[in-house]
Amino acid sequence: MIVYPGGIKKNHPKxxxxxxxxxxxxxxxINLTNQYYRDxxxxxxxxxxxxxxxxxxxxxxRQAAVIKEAYYQTPSTTDYxxxxxxxxxxxxxxxxxxxxxxxxxxxxxxxxxxxxxxLAQGAIAFVIIRFTAYEETYYVTAEDMIKLYxxxxxxxxxxxxxxxxxxxxxNYVIPVDYLKVIDEINKGD
Amino acid sequence: MIVYPGGIKKNHPKxxxxxxxxxxxxxxxINLTNQYYRDxxxxxxxxxxxxxxxxxxxxxxRQAAVIKEAYYQTPSTTDYxxxxxxxxxxxxxxxxxxxxxxxxxxxxxxxxxxxxxxLAQGAIAFVIIRFTAYEETYYVTAEDMIKLYxxxxxxxxxxxxxxxxxxxxxNYVIPVDYLKVIDEINKGD
Numbered sequence: 347m348i349v350y351p352g353g354i355k356k357n358h359p360k361x362x363x364x365x366x367x368x369x370x371x372x373x374x375x376i377n378l379t380n381q382y383y384r385d386x387x388x389x390x391x392x393x394x395x396x397x398x399x400x401x402x403x404x405x406x407x408r409q410a411a412v413i414k415e416a417y418y419q420t421p422s423t424t425d426y427x428x429x430x431x432x433x434x435x436x437x438x439x440x441x442x443x444x445x446x447x448x449x450x451x452x453x454x455x456x457x458x459x460x461x462x463x464x465l466a467q468g469a470i471a472f473v474i475i476r477f478t479a480y481e482e483t484y485y486v487t488a489e490d491m492i493k494l495y496x497x498x499x500x501x502x503x504x505x506x507x508x509x510x511x512x513x514x515x516x517n518y519v520i521p522v523d524y525l526k527v528i529d530e531i532n533k534g535d
Numbered sequence: 536m537i538v539y540p541g542g543i544k545k546n547h548p549k550x551x552x553x554x555x556x557x558x559x560x561x562x563x564x565i566n567l568t569n570q571y572y573r574d575x576x577x578x579x580x581x582x583x584x585x586x587x588x589x590x591x592x593x594x595x596x597r598q599a600a601v602i603k604e605a606y607y608q609t610p611s612t613t614d615y616x617x618x619x620x621x622x623x624x625x626x627x628x629x630x631x632x633x634x635x636x637x638x639x640x641x642x643x644x645x646x647x648x649x650x651x652x653x654l655a656q657g658a659i660a661f662v663i664i665r666f667t668a669y670e671e672t673y674y675v676t677a678e679d680m681i682k683l684y685x686x687x688x689x690x691x692x693x694x695x696x697x698x699x700x701x702x703x704x705x706n707y708v709i710p711v712d713y714l715k716v717i718d719e720i721n722k723g724d
Binding site for chain 1: 573576578579581583584585586587589599600601602603604605606607611612616617618619620621622623624625649652653655656657658
């Protein structure tokens with residue numbers, strides 16, 4: 347159990363001159379956010395474990411198994427999924443250090459196929475993209491990401507995010523409050 | 536890509552005297568089922584990878600990472616989730632060799648908490664339980680499982696499954712056709 351907001355205070359930037367030193371990466375902050383959502387019973391979302399191919403396991407005792415040889419596998423889906431007010435949620439998260447654009451090679455073709463498939467089943471699907479240089483985190487709908495990916499471009503300019511996607515609000519308790527964006531989008535319907 | 540029904544013919548029992556030798560376990564058959572559902576675009580459901588705590592990784596080259604020490608972790612959720620016709624699906628699967636009952640110690644308390652949480656968010660949640668002795672696979676609603684778990688009993692008798700849960704249909708192409716049960720339950724509403 348995480349104590350709010352005490353447990354998160356360590357995220358507070360130590361240098362007041364720059365937010366770049368907030369020091370926590372996107373995955374960590376999304377995990378904190380999901381933990382918070384679960385604690386207040388707002389949504390149930392988890393990061394999926396990284397798939398690993400296990401080759402060799404030792405059993406030094408009946409209780410303990412030690413994996414001695416294993417390899418990382420490429421995930422065939424997005425990293426996060428769960429349920430929110432009856433909707434299935436499904437999303438991927440990426441950060442870039444570029445100041446000018448997000449390179450589309452960071453998203454795998456099978457992830458795009460997965461986003462198409464879950465959209466077709468009625469999930470709320472999206473991609474969270476952080477520009478670490480600006481400490482800005484954007485919510486891109488799966489529909490937009492699929493369109494951009496299917497075109498000829500190799501990257502999405504930073505200006506596109508500013509104009510055409512949603513800035514995800516940040517605060518110390520909910521570092522990546524993506525449900526606020528979902529609520530806003532649905533309110534607009 | 537799996538070829539249907541050719542690729543599944545190897546599941547055909549070699550001894551005609553008993554279905555016990557069908558030879559594939561529940562997880563394998565659920566994975567085949569989910570693959571089939573994805574291929575015909577009926578639902579998008581995956582088994583989550585087993586969570587593993589990685590302690591030591593070697594990098595013999597820039598490309599390859601070899602995990603040299605790692606440990607299995609206890610999952611905090613159920614094993615399977617996904618999306619079906621706008622609904623979030625969430626379920627656990629267990630098999631038992633007992634002919635008389637299913638021992639509730641096979642379900643972890645945190646999995647019951649997880650089932651409660653996803654139900655509260657509107658997911659379709661359930662537990663698939665196979666009696667290997669009878670080659671029968673049952674669909675138990677999360678509501679029923681939570682009720683049974685919260686009582687004083689330590690196991691659920693086989694007769695309960697026959698009377699109060701849903702037998703999941705089997706065929707070679709869709710070995711664990713749990714969506715048929717979901718469709719039936721919803722039709723009855």
